[in-house]
Amino acid sequence: MKTHALLGAIGLMAVLLATTSLYGQGSVQILPSGGIAPWDAVTMQITVSTPTSPAFLYEPTQLDITGHQITVDIFVDAGFLQMFDSVTDWVDLGVLPAGAWDYLVIGHAGANLGGGVGPFAADTFVVQGPGDFDLDGVTNLLDINDFVLAIVDWNAYAALYPEADILCIDPRQPSDGVINLLDIPEFVVMYTDVGGGVSGLVPEPAAMTLLTLGGFTVLRRPRAARP
Numbered sequence: 616m617k618t619h620a621l622l623g624a625i626g627l628m629a630v631l632l633a634t635t636s637l638y639g640q641g642s643v644q645i646l647p648s649g650g651i652a653p654w655d656a657v658t659m660q661i662t663v664s665t666p667t668s669p670a671f672l673y674e675p676t677q678l679d680i681t682g683h684q685i686t687v688d689i690f691v692d693a694g695f696l697q698m699f700d701s702v703t704d705w706v707d708l709g710v711l712p713a714g715a716w717d718y719l720v721i722g723h724a725g726a727n728l729g730g731g732v733g734p735f736a737a738d739t740f741v742v743q744g745p746g747d748f749d750l751d752g753v754t755n756l757l758d759i760n761d762f763v764l765a766i767v768d769w770n771a772y773a774a775l776y777p778e779a780d781i782l783c784i785d786p787r788q789p790s791d792g793v794i795n796l797l798d799i800p801e802f803v804v805m806y807t808d809v810g811g812g813v814s815g816l817v818p819e820p821a822a823m824t825l826l827t828l829g830g831f832t833v834l835r836r837p838r839a840a841r842p
């Protein structure tokens with residue numbers, strides 16, 4: 616009886632450890648790292664650690680993309696208690712339009728891990744788009760000060776946003792590889808289109824001056840064809 620009780624206790628501890636481990640030691644990486652362009656094929660790399668070996672996927676990982684919400688269900692199980700192990704899966708998210716993307720990864724523990732379902736990773740990543748100088752996934756009034764910084768001192772801007780890809784955030788598309796005064800009219804049109812009036816934000820005077828000039832240019836001059 617004592618032996619059975621001891622084995623039972625060990626088994627319970629293993630189940631608790633396994634379940635905790637499955638949900639507590641997952642990691643998610645969005646690739647490519649260091650900035651995603653609207654033409655990049657995006658991959659989600661999911662690694663789930665388990666206290667047993669070998670770890671394996673007992674069913675194919677499921678992917679659902681609804682609006683800008685990505686939901687991934689991953690099904691992990693493992694062998695009997697031996698040593699710490701992990702399993703990695705790569706989920707192809709395809710090419711995603713510019714904007715902010717929320718993701719949720721849900722783990723489904725197999726029988727040897729004690730069963731159970733629970734989220735173990737949730738975060739947001741951004742696919743860079745024209746005019747989104749603060750890289751929050753939307754082009755609006757909040758981008759003005761960073762836009763002005765990029766115009767007057769690209770190196771300073773790049774130091775602040777090292778992952779920024781000029782080919783993506785250039786307000787004029789396709790990009791000519793330079794952020795300058797000529798980009799102002801397109802930026803004004805974009806942030807006006809999305810209702811750029813963000814309450815409570817007061818752009819710096821220099822930014823307002825530039826944008827006023829940009830808006831004036833839009834009124835005065837037909838939009839030039841891109842070279």
Ligand SMILES: [Ca+2]
Binds near residue numbers: 747748751753758
């Ligand atoms: Ca933005």
